Amino acid sequence: MPISAQELVLRLAISILLGGAIGLERELREQAAGLRTHLLVALSSATIMILSTQFVFYQHYEAGSLVHVDVSRIASNVVVGIGFLGGGAILHDGIRTKGLTTAASLWLVATIGMCCGAGMFTLGLLTSGGSIFALVVLRKVEERIKKEIYLRLQVEADGGGIAGRARIEQALTVLGARVVDTEYVLDRSSSRSSFTIMVRLPRRDLEDAAVTALQDIPETRRVTVTRVTDLGVRS
Incomplete structure (x- = not known):
């Protein structure tokens, strides 16, 4: 059966909050892909995930129709599509490479959005917490370890x-x-x-x-x- 309107709003809202939290860290680091980009990636991924699992209920199939639906097909293409967006965040300046962490965070935000779209809020929250830990805490640890x-x-x-x-x-x-x-x-x-x-x-x-x-x-x-x-x- 289709999810309720309240559940739909909840899934989208949580995807916005979690994606925005990671995007805010990137925004503070003055990256090209910041708050709005990460928020939109999370929101679009959540929307695609909801679409994948719910569209069958809105097609008005006749009673008794035998319908086989692969709900993972649409969602799986998010992983492929986000690669193009992440590739755009990586810049080469001579021998230097910039934006690898931002590209990885965009990919991660897409998966968080899919978690929220699927209603797997605990997994989305744990993944978001791990990403904030890596982006904020581990950066400070890394700076202390590096002597050069x-x-x-x-x-x-x-x-x-x-x-x-x-x-x-x-x-x-x-x-x-x-x-x-x-x-x-x-x-x-x-x-x-x-x-x-x-x-x-x-x-x-x-x-x-x-x-x-x-x-x-x-x-x-x-x-x-x-x-x-x-x-x-x-x-």
Whole structure:
């Protein structure tokens, strides 16, 4: 028999709340797929799940008709379809990859929506709790465990070019830093260069030393530092 209107509203409402909770965390991390995207994925998945299990009751089949319905067929395509949305959240920037965690959270939110659509609220709540634990608590644990630090250094200097890049990389290498990526722009009219360098330091306490080493280069005019959590900047 079909579910009641109250049960229908309850399933959709819980999918909105759980999907929105995970989306809010992504929104606070300034990801492209944030609160609204995760909420809509959860809501649409719940709707598809309800449709899969309930549509047969609204087709007005004649009494005594023998009808075979595979209720999993429509819902199973959610798993396939969400892959395209998750793929759009993954960005490649040179050697860096961003958005893997967001893509995984979108996939997870789709399953949570399906749980709510099927009326399996306990499973949906437990899965949501596990995902919030992974996104919030484990992130803090991971940051405490990691001793290395990634910096994006922007250096403005007189002269420059390949020679200037070599001096910068040499100053950082002395500290045990690893230069992951380097880009530079040379302004020939003013004979100045702007370098953008991605650096991995073995210890956090070497950050000040790295900045000082760059400032001690005679040609350096200004050094700007941005901390990043990993090569992907944000996950």
